[in-house]
Amino acid sequence: MPFIKVYIHFVWSTKNRHPYLHTPDLRKKMWKHILDNAKQKGIYIDFVNGYVEHCHCLVSLGDDQTMRKVMQLIKGESSFWINKSGLLNEKFEWQDEYFAVSVSESMLDKVRDYIKNQESHHTRKSWDDEYKELMEKYGFQRFKDE
Incomplete structure (x- = not known):
């Protein structure tokens, strides 16, 4: 049996970045459902959170799982x-x-904190600004939806 530790930080948005997840209660229900469903499917989610129009998810991939x-x-x-x-x-x-980027073990706590603090983070920085920074930081070109 292989022993694998591959952490991926996933970020995705709602269609057209529409603020569907407009209340804290609705977001909590969504994140809990994502966790519960992933567990049933054998997907290990280390941390999940987000804001009104996007989700961050720290996942440890299994040996038979693809992004x-x-x-x-x-x-x-x-x-x-x-x-x-x-x-x-x-x-x-x-x-x-x-968006998906690998996370080294030494950075896990930093990424967890970043995901955990999405509510307060987005009172200071919009999702659009954050998205553009991520794309520039990791050298990605624009996605199809931009």
């Missing part, structure tokens, strides 16, 4: 769940694209 498959399972099922639950008066969708 693409993990994102499909998390995003697809959580969209289905929130639409089925009737928590919103409109159809919820996540953007197709996502």
Whole structure:
């Protein structure tokens, strides 16, 4: 049996960055559902949080998991769940694209703190500004949705 520790920090937004997750209560329900669902599917989520129009998720990939498959399972099922639950008066969708970067063990606590503090962080910096900084920091070109 292989022993693997590969941490990935995923970030993705709602469709067109629409603020679907507009209340703290709704966000808490979404993050809890993502955690519970991932656990059922054998996906280890170390930490999840976000804000009104995006989600951050620190995941430790298993030996048979790909980033693409993990994102499909998390995003697809959580969209289905929130639409089925009737928590919103409109159809919820996540953007197709996502950002993913590996995280070394020495940086795990820093990334956890960053994800944990999304509510206060976004009182000072918008998601659009943060997204642009991430793209520049890691040398990514613009995604299709921009």
